[in-house]
Amino acid sequence: MIDRMRTDIRPRCDRHHWQMIKIPAMRAMYRCRESSCARHFGYPNGYFDLLEGGEVSNSVKFSRPSDGSAMYLAESNEQT
Numbered sequence: 534m535i536d537r538m539r540t541d542i543r544p545r546c547d548r549h550h551w552q553m554i555k556i557p558a559m560r561a562m563y564r565c566r567e568s569s570c571a572r573h574f575g576y577p578n579g580y581f582d583l584l585e586g587g588e589v590s591n592s593v594k595f596s597r598p599s600d601g602s603a604m605y606l607a608e609s610n611e612q613t
């Protein structure tokens with residue numbers, strides 16, 4: 534199975550470390566649940582601040598060396 538666009542991801546805000554809220558209108562876009570936090574996560578681009586007027590700043594792409602796909606903060610208690 535080819536998993537081009539995962540929609541079951543549960544990213545966490547890289548500042549607050551809590552689970553982000555999926556934006557229903559977007560296919561794979563999440564935002565921080567803190568209203569004052571501009572942090573967003575979009576797959577496969579990673580984290581970024583979405584400012585008023587649609588300006589994007591402080592983007593952080595988490596790249597996995599093995600396949601280059603974006604990484605995100607997942608469950609912090611998962612064991613590897």
Ligand SMILES: [Zn+2]
Nearest residue numbers: 546549565570
């Ligand atoms: Zn946040």
